[in-house]
Amino acid sequence: MNDAVAAGAPQDALADFLAVWGMPSDSGPSTLPDPSLDARRLRQLSIAMAVNDVLVHDSANILRAGGLEGIDAPVLIVMGEKSPVAIGKIADALAERMQDVGRASVPDAGHMLPITHPAEVAGLIAVNLERA
Incomplete structure (x- = not known):
């Protein structure tokens, strides 16, 4: 996703994201219900990219002992x-x-x-x- 965004292809990044996380990518981002929301999904892509580090490294310490x-x-x-x-x-x-x-x-x-x-x-x- 980072490469696609850096290359100026956010639609490709969104299609890649959706393909991995449960949506077919062959028809692009509009595979989710209500294609009119594609512009919103593109804006929200940055959120998914930003939280990845939190998920991978548990910076919120959710997995702490006893939690x-x-x-x-x-x-x-x-x-x-x-x-x-x-x-x-x-x-x-x-x-x-x-x-x-x-x-x-x-x-x-x-x-x-x-x-x-x-x-x-x-x-x-x-x-x-x-x-x-």
């Missing part, structure tokens, strides 16, 4: 069936550290499932809230 273990509430980890393999491994590692965790997978969804499958995600959140 996840201290969560005293039901947690639900939801992922898309077609999410990148790394997401499943991350979910496994997080789930091992929490006391009360449920897992759910949305069929035919990638990592962007709150956008592509909002009804399914909302239903799962409702189940977890009822459980809480």
